[in-house]
Amino acid sequence: MELEADLELGEALAAGHVRALAELYDRYGQLAYSVALRVLGDPGRAEDVVQDAFLKLWHSADRFDARRGSLRSWVVTAVRNRSIDYLRGRSAHERREREIPLDAQARGEGSDPWSEVVTAMERQVVREALTCLPPEQRQAVELAYFAGYSHREIAEMICVPVSTVKGRMRLALEKMHSYLQGRGLPL
């Protein structure tokens, strides 16, 4: 159902219907702003980044393929990447395609939970999953995802080998996945 909704909205975006852009914003604008604010910590900059991201999506709407990933992932990835670029002083041109390959993006069988409105329960479960991680694993994930540090930078920062950082990241994501799956969050 969500896949169909994404397909329909994606096609309307690619066709240049401004109302489709408005709907995209109404669906995911708050999540996008929340992510940008978490990364940047500044409401004004978060606004700028969200606007840039939505307009970039608007201009490249014909690249969206709902069969390979949800609109929600598309929006959040764009906002997160631009927030990190902004934070680290990188221009959009410097960023080569870093989006997670679409065929690796989450989509449950027969449904697309990422297209649904974020509920407080989902947030609570994900936070629990993060809280359950050993501090050093959580630190590695958050420094990479929300602060944009590379594994080498993190290794230097906390004085451990790069291989250790990679290992912590993998263990963290494995544990998170197991926790979320165990709580029935269909990610």
Next chain:
Amino acid sequence: MEEAVAAYLLDALDEEERAQLGAHIEGCPSCRALMWRLSRAVHGLPISVDDVRPPERLRERIMAAAAVIPPGQDAVGQAAPRIIALPVTTTPESPMIETNRVRRSRPRALAHTAAAAVLSAGIAALAGLVVYLNNQLQHARQPPTVYALRGTDGMAGASGRVTVFKDQDVAVVSMNGLPQPASSKVYQLWVIEPNKGPVSVGVFTPDRFGSYTVKLDGALKAGATIAVTQEDGPGGAKRPTQQPQLSGTLTS
């Protein structure tokens, strides 16, 4: 290689490693399966952030900017324009500038006798511009042409674009990244046509994001230059007193 998949998904690899792993994953079912599994956790991360409602104006900004440049018209490859503020008053001395008036019958030349006009800015008028621009786009017989404005010196971080709706004699000038003018100074926008002197369009101060947008009603000739200088406020200067620090030419 498997050990790097998590870092890959968290965007924590450098470019070379990323490219190598990407190529490897293409042909490695084991890594693909791992990536599939771990990606579910990565996609949970944005949900963990505090849910914060964005300001209402953000939606308006996005819709207004999208209306200026429809998909596929991002000709200059820059960040899209931000429309936050626009003039809501005009004076008889500044007939080029209008906010949401009904377009007058064409053709109509630029008003070369226009004197500097103080533009007051108001977000309240933004919705009107959005409606206007959408209407323009729907009735345009040809797509708008976009020209870049580039900053130098004190405005090196500024940029802008001029979107010309040629068949309707309308242009929208959107500027971003403008530093706040010095005390008692204002920015002044000029149109300089080939072989003619600069004509003031008006004065303005950018919003707190360094953005400003104005709509110019009238035919901009090919080869015209749009330029911004910093002048004494509140009324600006009769002629530019400095070299333009943000400018662009409408090359044919």
